[in-house]
Amino acid sequence: MKGLISWFGFKVWRFLERAWEIGVDDPRKVIHCLKLGLALTLISFLYFMRPLYEGFGKNAMWAIMTVVVVYEQTVGATLYKSLNRMIGTSVAGFLAVGVHWVATQSGQKYEPFIVGIFVFILGSAATFSRFIPIVKARFDYGALIFILTFSLVTISGYRVDELLKMAQQRVSTIIIGTSLCTIVIMLVCPVWAGEELHNLIILNMNKLANSLDGCVTLFFNNVDQNNEESQTKLLGYKSVLSSKGNEESMANFARWEPAHGQFNFRHPWEQYLKIGAAIRRCAYCIEALNTCLTSDNHKASQVIKKQVKGSCLRLSSIFSSAVKELGKSIQSMRKPSTVNLFGEMNNAVQELQNDLKSISDSLNLSPPSNPQSLPTLMEIIPLVTFVALLIEIASRVEVISNAVEELGNVAEFKDAESPKKSKQNQNN
Amino acid sequence: MKGLISWFGFKVWRFLERAWEIGVDDPRKVIHCLKLGLALTLISFLYFMRPLYEGFGKNAMWAIMTVVVVYEQTVGATLYKSLNRMIGTSVAGFLAVGVHWVATQSGQKYEPFIVGIFVFILGSAATFSRFIPIVKARFDYGALIFILTFSLVTISGYRVDELLKMAQQRVSTIIIGTSLCTIVIMLVCPVWAGEELHNLIILNMNKLANSLDGCVTLFFNNVDQNNEESQTKLLGYKSVLSSKGNEESMANFARWEPAHGQFNFRHPWEQYLKIGAAIRRCAYCIEALNTCLTSDNHKASQVIKKQVKGSCLRLSSIFSSAVKELGKSIQSMRKPSTVNLFGEMNNAVQELQNDLKSISDSLNLSPPSNPQSLPTLMEIIPLVTFVALLIEIASRVEVISNAVEELGNVAEFKDAESPKKSKQNQNN
Numbered sequence: 001m002k003g004l005i006s007w008f009g010f011k012v013w014r015f016l017e018r019a020w021e022i023g024v025d026d027p028r029k030v031i032h033c034l035k036l037g038l039a040l041t042l043i044s045f046l047y048f049m050r051p052l053y054e055g056f057g058k059n060a061m062w063a064i065m066t067v068v069v070v071y072e073q074t075v076g077a078t079l080y081k082s083l084n085r086m087i088g089t090s091v092a093g094f095l096a097v098g099v100h101w102v103a104t105q106s107g108q109k110y111e112p113f114i115v116g117i118f119v120f121i122l123g124s125a126a127t128f129s130r131f132i133p134i135v136k137a138r139f140d141y142g143a144l145i146f147i148l149t150f151s152l153v154t155i156s157g158y159r160v161d162e163l164l165k166m167a168q169q170r171v172s173t174i175i176i177g178t179s180l181c182t183i184v185i186m187l188v189c190p191v192w193a194g195e196e197l198h199n200l201i202i203l204n205m206n207k208l209a210n211s212l213d214g215c216v217t218l219f220f221n222n223v224d225q226n227n228e229e230s231q232t233k234l235l236g237y238k239s240v241l242s243s244k245g246n247e248e249s250m251a252n253f254a255r256w257e258p259a260h261g262q263f264n265f266r267h268p269w270e271q272y273l274k275i276g277a278a279i280r281r282c283a284y285c286i287e288a289l290n291t292c293l294t295s296d297n298h299k300a301s302q303v304i305k306k307q308v309k310g311s312c313l314r315l316s317s318i319f320s321s322a323v324k325e326l327g328k329s330i331q332s333m334r335k336p337s338t339v340n341l342f343g344e345m346n347n348a349v350q351e352l353q354n355d356l357k358s359i360s361d362s363l364n365l366s367p368p369s370n371p372q373s374l375p376t377l378m379e380i381i382p383l384v385t386f387v388a389l390l391i392e393i394a395s396r397v398e399v400i401s402n403a404v405e406e407l408g409n410v411a412e413f414k415d416a417e418s419p420k421k422s423k424q425n426q427n428n
Numbered sequence: 429m430k431g432l433i434s435w436f437g438f439k440v441w442r443f444l445e446r447a448w449e450i451g452v453d454d455p456r457k458v459i460h461c462l463k464l465g466l467a468l469t470l471i472s473f474l475y476f477m478r479p480l481y482e483g484f485g486k487n488a489m490w491a492i493m494t495v496v497v498v499y500e501q502t503v504g505a506t507l508y509k510s511l512n513r514m515i516g517t518s519v520a521g522f523l524a525v526g527v528h529w530v531a532t533q534s535g536q537k538y539e540p541f542i543v544g545i546f547v548f549i550l551g552s553a554a555t556f557s558r559f560i561p562i563v564k565a566r567f568d569y570g571a572l573i574f575i576l577t578f579s580l581v582t583i584s585g586y587r588v589d590e591l592l593k594m595a596q597q598r599v600s601t602i603i604i605g606t607s608l609c610t611i612v613i614m615l616v617c618p619v620w621a622g623e624e625l626h627n628l629i630i631l632n633m634n635k636l637a638n639s640l641d642g643c644v645t646l647f648f649n650n651v652d653q654n655n656e657e658s659q660t661k662l663l664g665y666k667s668v669l670s671s672k673g674n675e676e677s678m679a680n681f682a683r684w685e686p687a688h689g690q691f692n693f694r695h696p697w698e699q700y701l702k703i704g705a706a707i708r709r710c711a712y713c714i715e716a717l718n719t720c721l722t723s724d725n726h727k728a729s730q731v732i733k734k735q736v737k738g739s740c741l742r743l744s745s746i747f748s749s750a751v752k753e754l755g756k757s758i759q760s761m762r763k764p765s766t767v768n769l770f771g772e773m774n775n776a777v778q779e780l781q782n783d784l785k786s787i788s789d790s791l792n793l794s795p796p797s798n799p800q801s802l803p804t805l806m807e808i809i810p811l812v813t814f815v816a817l818l819i820e821i822a823s824r825v826e827v828i829s830n831a832v833e834e835l836g837n838v839a840e841f842k843d844a845e846s847p848k849k850s851k852q853n854q855n856n
Contacts, residue, residue, distance in 0.1 A: 015560075022559055029559050036575075037552035041544045044583045048540040061584055068576045112476040116469045124465035131450055131457050132443075147464075148496045152489055155472045241712075245673045281715075284669075288716035291820050356809070381784070385816040388809050392719050 031189050036071050039184040043067050043177065059169040066177025071185065075260075076193030076253030078185045081141050082178035083256065088145030089174055093167040095122070096153035100163055103154075115154050123147050137252050194254035194263050197247060197272050198330065204243060204279050205327035205400075207236030209320035211286050212393070216316035219293055219386060220309045234290075240283040247276045262333050264411075271407040275330075278400040285393045292386040304380050308355045308387060315348040315390060319397055326404045329416070335408045336401065337416035349394050352387060459617050464499050467612040471495050471605065487597040494605025499613065503688075504621030504681030506613045509569050510606035511684065516573030517602055521595040523550070524581035528591055531582075543582050551575050565680050622682035622691050625675060625700050626758065632671060632707050633755035633828075635664030637748035639714050640821070644744035647721055647814060648737045662718075668711040675704045690761050692839075699835040703758075706828040713821045720814040732808050736783045736815060743776040743818060747825055754832045757844070763836045764829065765844035777822050780815060 023030045043064050070081045103114040126147045129135045135143060153167060214234035251269040259265045322341040329336035359380075407413070451458045471492050498509045531542040554575045557563045563571060581595060642662035679697040687693045750769040757764035787808075835841070 019556065019560055023556070029556065033552040033555040036555045037548035040551045040575075040579055041548045044544055044547050044579065045540065047583050048543075061580055064579050064583055065576060068572070068579060112473065115476075116472055119472050120465035120469045123468045124461040127461040127464045128447065128451070128457065132447055144496070147468075148493060151468055151472065151492050151496060155475050155492060156489055242672055244670055284712050284715045285719075287709075287712045288817065288820075291713075381812055381816050384809055384812045388813040389716065392716075 028189075028191065032073055032191070035184055035188050038188065039067050039071060039181055040064070042184070043180055046176070046180070059166065059173050062170055062173040063177040063180075066174050067181050070178055070181050074191050074193035074196060074250075074253055075182075075186055076250075076255070076257045078181060079256040080138075080253055082182055084139060084142035085145050085174055085178060086171070087139075088142035089149045089171055092146040092149035093153055093171065096150050097163055097167060099154050119151055119154060122150055126150075138255070190260075192254070192257055192260050192263075193250045194257050194267060194269060195261060197250035197254055197269060198263075200243065200247060200250065201272050201275055201279070202327045202331050204240045204276070205323050205330075207240055208279055208282055208286070209323040209327075211235070211237040211283075212289075212316055212323075213320045215286060215289050215293065216312060216390070220305065220313060237283040237286045240279055241287070244276065244280065247273055268407065268410040271403070271410055275400060275403040275407065278396065278403045282393060282396045282400065285389055285396060289386065289389045289393075292382045292389070304359055304383060307359055308352060308383070311348060311352040311355050312387065312390060315345070315352055315394070318345045318348050319393065322397055323400065326401060329413070330404060330407070333411070333413050335413045335416045336404055342398070342401065345394060345397070349391055352391065356384075356387065456617075456619065460501055460619070463612055463616050466616065467495050467499060467609055468492070470612070471608055474604070474608075487594065487601050490598055490601040491605040491608075494602050495609045498606055498609050502619050502621035502624060502678075502681055503610075503614055504678075504683070504685045506609060507684040508566075508681055510610055512567060512570030513573050513602055513606060514599070515567075516570035517577045517599055520574040520577035521581055521599065524578050525591060525595060527582050547579055547582060550578055554578075566683070618688075620682070620685055620688050620691075621678045622685050622695060622697060623689060625678035625682055625697060626691075628671065628675060628678065629700050629703055629707070630755045630759050632668045632704065633751050633758075635668055636707055636710055636714070637751040637755075639663070639665040639711075640717075640744055640751075641748045643714060643717050643721065644740060644818070648733065648741060665711040665714045668707055669715070672704070672708065675701055696835065696838040699831070699838055703828060703831040703835060706824065706831045710821060710824045710828065713817055713824060717814065717817045717821075720810045720817070732787055732811060735787055736780060736811070739776060739780040739783050740815065740818060743773070743780055743822070746773045746776050747821065750825055751828065754829060757841070758832060758835070761839070761841050763841045763844045764832055770826070770829065773822060773825070777819055780819065784812075784815065 047060055047064065066085065070078060070085060072078045072081060099115065099118045103111045103118075106114055126143045130140055130143045149170075153163070210233040214230055218230075218234065251273050254267070254269045257263075257265075318341060322345060325341060326336050475488055475492065494513065498506060498513060500506045500509060527543065527546045531539045531546075534542055554571045558568055558571045577598075581591070638661040642658055646658075646662065679701050682695070682697045685691075685693075746769060750773060753769060754764050
């Protein structure tokens with residue numbers, strides 16, 4: 001018995017410890033929770049004030065309910081749910097009153113059947129509409145609320161006489177709930193979906209650059225793989241691989257947000273998705289690049305390795321500065337100043353290809369008299385694969401660059417500033 | 429004006445056409461919608477029957493509400509939401525009655541403040557718990573319902589005297605709603621999350637095999653790329669790349685499902701996630717392989733190409749039969765009979781490496797007198813990359829195989845049957 005209690009206590013303690021770690025790791029989560037507490041407390045005080053209660057009667061609880069279900073982490077998600085809830089409720093209420101009128105006209109005997117048929121048809125149709133991509137992306141929650149309100153109002157309409165008054169009260173309480181929720185979420189440490197998407201893309205770019213850098217350095221220098229920090233850097237691309245869903249939902253929510261910070265109301269969020277996809281395509285290549293590190297036949301002849309090391313390291317450092325530069329350009333919302341970098345990149349690719357050519361010549365023209373000093377094709381396969389993937393990455397980085405440039409045009413980024421100014425900007 | 433109407437009519441027509449296409453494409457979606465209509469109609473008839481109404485009063489509408497919000501596409505998701513709703517409501521109701529008692533003991537003046545403090549603390553804590561991974565995976569909806577019920581009951585408790593009766597009624601109506609919903613979803617053409625996951629993994633395996641096949645054939649035969657069917661096959665791996673989220677949510681829901689079809693209650697669904705991850709790793713490689721097809725420098729010398737064509741095609745056909753075989757083994761829930769295939773695969777890899785070796789020798793030992801007839805290293809880089817990636821895929825296919833074997837052990841698959849029997853089984 002004692003053992004059981006101590007075991008249980010230990011489990012609870014572990015759970016609290018985990019929770020504490022999560023909180024320390026990302027204090028914004030804690031703020032998110034406190035904000036919900038605040039919104040709930042505010043709405044409960046509203047409820048305790050007689051005037052509101054007397055005006056709405058039992059319907060006042062719909063305001064509390066609205067706060068709980070509409071409250072989300074980002075402003076965009078909350079606005080999306082708020083507007084969907086209002087639109088869904090209004091449209092459904094309007095239709096339900098009409099159906100109720102038709103049903104009562106047909107006499108008490110047929111009423112349940114007419115109501116049943118309408119609930120069946122409209123319920124099914126609204127559910128089906130949720131499968132249509134554009135409805136799914138923008139009005140999924142609204143369709144759910146439509147079904148809910150429509151069924152509640154038509155069915156309960158059988159009993160309640162003051163249908164119109166009830167509908168109006170319900171809409172008012174929902175407006176009170178959503179307004180309070182929106183005010184709390186927008187005024188107390190707001191988290192904007194658009195800004196989150198913006199930062200996520202920049203973060204992914206930096207992760208990509210670090211992974212690429214780490215991978216190439218490791219391949220040529222054989223530095224210690226077990227160093228934890230370098231390992232985290234190296235594997236950063238993995239979180240890029242799986243961030244698609246997150247990006248898409250952020251972009252969906254960002255659409256609903258008003259102008260905030262550097263972003264206008266109709267900021268081209270879809271363009272961020274294109275950039276995200278380009279980054280992911282680069283990450284696939286890095287994944288393949290990583291296998292050259294870990295594959296068993298990693299015995300690329302040191303002689304040849306030395307010949308391409310210089311140009312490979314240069315190329316990868318140009319890549320990562322280009323990607324980081326693109327990230328900075330998004331961050332500062334200025335047109336990317338990567339023209340020079342891409343010239344350099346092309347030069348580096350050319351240089352690498354020249355290196356390969358000279359290796360190729362040396363292989364082809366080697367006198368058969370002294371085959372030991374030269375590596376065979378078999379021995380340099382991992383190296384050749386590595387270099388080929390690196391060259392492929394060059395073209396994919398250009399795709400990222402084009403996508404960022406397009407974003408710059410559509411979102412009307414300012415012109416690139418001189419490097420000096422840019423530094424000042426960062427210090428602010 | 430006339431133009432506007434015809435434009436609007438055209439838009440509506442297009443929308444309906446799209447909807448029709450979606451329905452024809454996947455009739456299960458239509459069935460899903462009709463099932464919700466059925467559940468709603470049933471619950472509305474229950475509502476129209478006096479006894480239920482008189483028993484529960486206005487709380488009867490909670491049954492309708494429960495049906496709408498708990499209804500999901502798969503049995504697992506519906507059960508997850510149903511159980512979470514019941515648990516969340518019960519726990520919150522129980523706690524809320526306690527808090528209400530404490531609040532009333534302290535006198536009418538302090539009551540709102542005590543209620544406010546409790547709502548703040550428990551609301552925040554429950555919201556925070558949703559960030560903890562295990563709670564998120566299994567009790568996310570329950571935590572939301574907890575907050576909702578707790579706030580509603582504590583706050584409205586200030587007015588309603590019959591708190592216990594109300595709580596009991598609410599739980600009863602929720603039980604009625606969830607039972608009806610569960611019955612409809614389990615009896616009328618049920619869609620099981622577990623089965624969906626099972627089929628998704630098998631489908632992804634087939635897509636992977638087809639992509640790989642198509643890619644290798646295209647590389648060596650230069651068949652028409654614009655053929656639509658072969659293009660779909662070739663790009664099948666793309667949907668594998670982004671199926672992670674889907675797999676994870678299916679596995680989460682499948683946990684809640686009772687034994688159905690071939691699956692026991694505690695079928696090891698997490699193992700399917702491991703297989704899915706292994707499939708995805710293979711797909712990353714195929715993505716890189718595809719770049720060898722489309723890269724501009726696709727001029728691999730035809731002489732060399734012919735030398736490895738045989739072994740490459742053989743290897744890829746072994747891959748795809750191995751992957752398809754693994755898929756079939758999951759489908760029939762028998763242990764994979766791929767032992768032979770892997771022997772063959774290793775032989776094919778060996779053969780390919782021998783081919784490379786002989787090419788390597790011919791390059792190294794070529795007399796400088798006639799350099800025109802032999803390709804240079806530069807020319808065969810895409811080919812070498814292609815072959816290296818193919819060999820890498822061999823090791824990744826083995827990872828899939830190991831994961832499937834582990835599934836076979838954990839889920840106690842039957843032993844592999846003889847090929848003859850297996851065919852009979854398929855015909856059934």
